[in-house]
Amino acid sequence: MVTVVDVRTLARTLPRSSEHVIHDRVKFRVGSLVYVAFSRDETTMGFAYPKEQRDALIAGEPDLFFPPRASDLRFNWVCCHLARLDRRYMTELVTEAWRMVVPKFLARQRLGG
Template sequence: MITVDDVRRLALTLPRTSEHLIRDRVKFRVGSIVYVAFSRDETVMGFAFPKEERDALIASEPDRFHLPEESSLRFNWVHAWTSALDEEEMYELVTEAWRMVVPKKVAAARLGSP
């Protein structure tokens, strides 16, 4: 199980990241682009994820991952139950979500080539 604090410890080390509390929801973003957000009760973590790959992710592990609400389907976004994620998987999901929203040069400097 992961927590907001676990994600915070990672996210705030990623260049250009800032944390915001918006309508009682913790969000991490680069500029105005949110790449990780939590539900108010912190049981769900939403994260940037390629639209063309999300159906396969959800189908592979439907007990861990699910689609966001219908109004958010137009975005590159997936939800995961925080209770179903471990720290290693959280690290991968958060860093890949961050990679989607920063310039390639910034991501490569931090993480190397994808």
């Protein structure tokens, strides 16, 4: 099971990433762009993800992933249940979400290709 502490540990290593508490919710962002946010009870995590690939991700693992609330469907965003997420998968999802909000040169420096 993944926790906010696990994500925080990773996010602190990502350049330009900062943590904020907004309306009692922990969020990680680069500048003004949020790339990870937790529910108030910290049982679910929303993260940046290409909206054109969202339906396929949810269909592939419906017990893990679910769509954001209706008002957020217009954004590149998807949600998951933390209790069903392992650390390796979390690292991939958070890192890719971060990649979506930083300049390409910075993502290449950090992650390559």
